[in-house]
Amino acid sequence: MPIPKLAQGFEKAGSIARQRYKMAEKITPRETDYSQWYIDIVLNAKLADYSPVKGSMVIRPRGYAIWERIRDEFDRRFKETGHSNAYFPLLIPMSFLQKEAEHVEGFAPELAVVTHGGGEELEEPYCIRPTSETIIWSMYKNWIQSWRDLPLLINQWANVLRWEKRTRLFLRTSEFLWQEGHTAHETEAEAVEETLKMLEVYRDVVERYLCIPVIPGVKSETEKFAGAVRTYTIEAMVQDKKALQAGTSHFLGQNFAKAFDVKYQTREGTLDYVWATSWGVSTRLVGAVIMTHSDDKGLVLPPAIAPEEVVIVPIYKNESKAAVMEYAGKIFSQLKDLGLRVVLDDDDSSSPGWKFAEWEMRGTPVRLEIGPRDMQNGKAVMVRRDNGEKTVIDAAQAGEKVKETLAFIQTSLYEKAKAFRMANTKPVANREELLAFFGAEGMGTADAQGGFAEALWCGSAECEAELKAQTKATLRCMPLDRQENISGTCALCGAPAKHRAIFARNY
RNA sequence: CGGGACGUAGCCUAGGGGCUAAGGCGUCUGCUUUGGGAGCAGAAGAUCGGAGGUUCAAAUCCUCUCGUCCCGACCA
Numbered sequence: 048m049p050i051p052k053l054a055q056g057f058e059k060a061g062s063i064a065r066q067r068y069k070m071a072e073k074i075t076p077r078e079t080d081y082s083q084w085y086i087d088i089v090l091n092a093k094l095a096d097y098s099p100v101k102g103s104m105v106i107r108p109r110g111y112a113i114w115e116r117i118r119d120e121f122d123r124r125f126k127e128t129g130h131s132n133a134y135f136p137l138l139i140p141m142s143f144l145q146k147e148a149e150h151v152e153g154f155a156p157e158l159a160v161v162t163h164g165g166g167e168e169l170e171e172p173y174c175i176r177p178t179s180e181t182i183i184w185s186m187y188k189n190w191i192q193s194w195r196d197l198p199l200l201i202n203q204w205a206n207v208l209r210w211e212k213r214t215r216l217f218l219r220t221s222e223f224l225w226q227e228g229h230t231a232h233e234t235e236a237e238a239v240e241e242t243l244k245m246l247e248v249y250r251d252v253v254e255r256y257l258c259i260p261v262i263p264g265v266k267s268e269t270e271k272f273a274g275a276v277r278t279y280t281i282e283a284m285v286q287d288k289k290a291l292q293a294g295t296s297h298f299l300g301q302n303f304a305k306a307f308d309v310k311y312q313t314r315e316g317t318l319d320y321v322w323a324t325s326w327g328v329s330t331r332l333v334g335a336v337i338m339t340h341s342d343d344k345g346l347v348l349p350p351a352i353a354p355e356e357v358v359i360v361p362i363y364k365n366e367s368k369a370a371v372m373e374y375a376g377k378i379f380s381q382l383k384d385l386g387l388r389v390v391l392d393d394d395d396s397s398s399p400g401w402k403f404a405e406w407e408m409r410g411t412p413v414r415l416e417i418g419p420r421d422m423q424n425g426k427a428v429m430v431r432r433d434n435g436e437k438t439v440i441d442a443a444q445a446g447e448k449v450k451e452t453l454a455f456i457q458t459s460l461y462e463k464a465k466a467f468r469m470a471n472t473k474p475v476a477n478r479e480e481l482l483a484f485f486g487a488e489g490m491g492t493a494d495a496q497g498g499f500a501e502a503l504w505c506g507s508a509e510c511e512a513e514l515k516a517q518t519k520a521t522l523r524c525m526p527l528d529r530q531e532n533i534s535g536t537c538a539l540c541g542a543p544a545k546h547r548a549i550f551a552r553n554y
Numbered sequence: 555c556g557g558g559a560c561g562u563a564g565c566c567u568a569g570g571g572g573c574u575a576a577g578g579c580g581u582c583u584g585c586u587u588u589g590g591g592a593g594c595a596g597a598a599g600a601u602c603g604g605a606g607g608u609u610c611a612a613a614u615c616c617u618c619u620c621g622u623c624c625c626g627a628c629c630a
Contacts, residue, residue: 073591080624082623082624083623083624086623097621097622099621101620101621153629153630156628156629157629157630177630178630209629209630210629211628211629211630212555212627212628212629213626213627213628213629219629219630270630272630273630292630295630329630331630360589362588362589363588364587364588365586365587365588368588395588397588397591398587398588398590398591398592399588399589399590399591400588400589400590400591400592401588401590401591401592402590402591403589403590403591404590404591405591416589416590418588418589419589420589421589428589
């Protein structure tokens, strides 16, 4: 009897220690368990919750508010570049998927299929869209006759469903929200230009708005979108040094035009297939933001997407309450008038210390602490969420100071993330270095840490597969700006190199 | 889909065949408090994930099932 009890206690020790820590701190430290830390942040900051439906999540108001800010910025940029929003149906006839061979092969394992409707079996089953190329191109066939109908630039905001066996809040769920742009062009050059233009929009918004540095690049044949000629990506590195694909833009060539017979009359009067692109970003970006910036105290948000930029926490005793609240109220109005998103936490039932911890958990970029002492001196205490720095500021300039600080935070989050990525990106020359870098079995050094390995590559899928089998690292992308002066040999097989590529383990 | 861990009140856990399922946090009421997760007093809150079975007796044992997390396989 004592033996099994001991054994059981021993086995459970790890998880109990973790849970003890959690009770005290709520958030598991990153060092202890990075996955658990991420889950703790999402749940405790009330961004999302598990749903009764397997593989699906509920996006809670706070998580959705962040997504709305991301979505609105992208939407603005899409419209600025000439795109219009539309909406296509959720259900797609199975036969549509089958028209593009590579496309159906790629998505078949992830499809959910509707076989019954109105209590009767359907003649042709529908699948729930995993992406909308097929249904959109079935319509484009009717809408495009002449070069005068081109370019056709449409975007849709929608949910999609891909049956996933292993899910992770925001990063990979069966159902998720995204945007998918689908465009049709007269020429190959114009379609390629569009593909790259949207990749650049993605890069700009993700770097400047979400403060996540990314590497724009091209996917290998192995990793490209099913049905694309070429897939471009922006790749980010999160805090455990894994790669996270933050957005993709595909040059589809004439693949879908041919599959759906979409021809147009050219300026010369001949008939030709149109050239296509598609591009998307999803609620995964919310996960990317969390993983990039947050710390052991909770969420850290770039000011641009924070539901509230500033929180004011008043501190008072009963006799000073009225005066402090009035003083805090004035500062609140001052900030509000400057257009800042500000909340005044006047909840009477919790202590200031509690509120500090709570707003840090929620990720609010700036906190103003306002108590009797500050009131006496016409001051306020400003605290930065990203680095914990406290500054005493003049109440009269509170608005300007906060604005300035928010701008600092926005740039310093980006700089910090970029420095981290650079510190964890290494050039590797050969197989031994690659294996050592990823700490492959038998080859690992004590301090092997992973990250981005930049290596020359011959272009063969065999080399990719071999590295993946040995280290789980995959070819994330071939950086667009690092392809000149390729001379040397493939780090894996030693054949003449054709590309410079980033290899990493990924989400 | 394989291996492992877990599922007891809103949250975290105790109890591993036997009387009314125990505690902490949170919630509610009142008083007192408030510059980094306050104090006292009282109260509410659980068909022990679900279904079957074994037993005089099941939160506890057995079978199945559902779900979550971790590790793999698969995968944008």
